[in-house]
Amino acid sequence: MNLKVEKRRVDGVTIVSCQGRIxxxxxxxxxxxxxxxxxxxxxxxxLNLSGVTYIDSGGLGTLVGVYSSARGAGAxxxxxxxxxxxxxxxxxxKLATVFEVFDSEQEAxxxxxxxxx
Numbered sequence: 001m002n003l004k005v006e007k008r009r010v011d012g013v014t015i016v017s018c019q020g021r022i023x024x025x026x027x028x029x030x031x032x033x034x035x036x037x038x039x040x041x042x043x044x045x046x047l048n049l050s051g052v053t054y055i056d057s058g059g060l061g062t063l064v065g066v067y068s069s070a071r072g073a074g075a076x077x078x079x080x081x082x083x084x085x086x087x088x089x090x091x092x093x094k095l096a097t098v099f100e101v102f103d104s105e106q107e108a109x110x111x112x113x114x115x116x117x
Contacts, residue, residue, distance in 0.1 A: 019051035024058020050081025
């Protein structure tokens with residue numbers, strides 16, 4: 001498995017940072033399980049993908065699935081750290097209209113703070 005996931009808390013928000021590849025199989029399953037566990041601890045999350053070197057359709061499906069179930073449960077996930085390739089993939093697949101994407105962790109944290117007010 002070539003995916004490393006770490007979490008930390010800032011102002012009541014969990015920031016999850018991913019390093020490596022998010023691919024169908026072990027990586028996507030591990031990420032899904034990790035994110036679902038984090039969402040049981042806090043309803044607000046920033047997912048930092050700046051260390052992601054590759055994502056395939058299975059990885060995208062995992063992100064969409066977790067995002068959808070989180071929103072359905074009243075949780076909020078913001079994305080940040082998207083490289084140009086991942087931004088292009090989200091545009092092409094029309095997923096850019098689904099996810100809220102921010103240029104920095106701080107912008108995402110600010111947006112989550114507004115949502116909690």
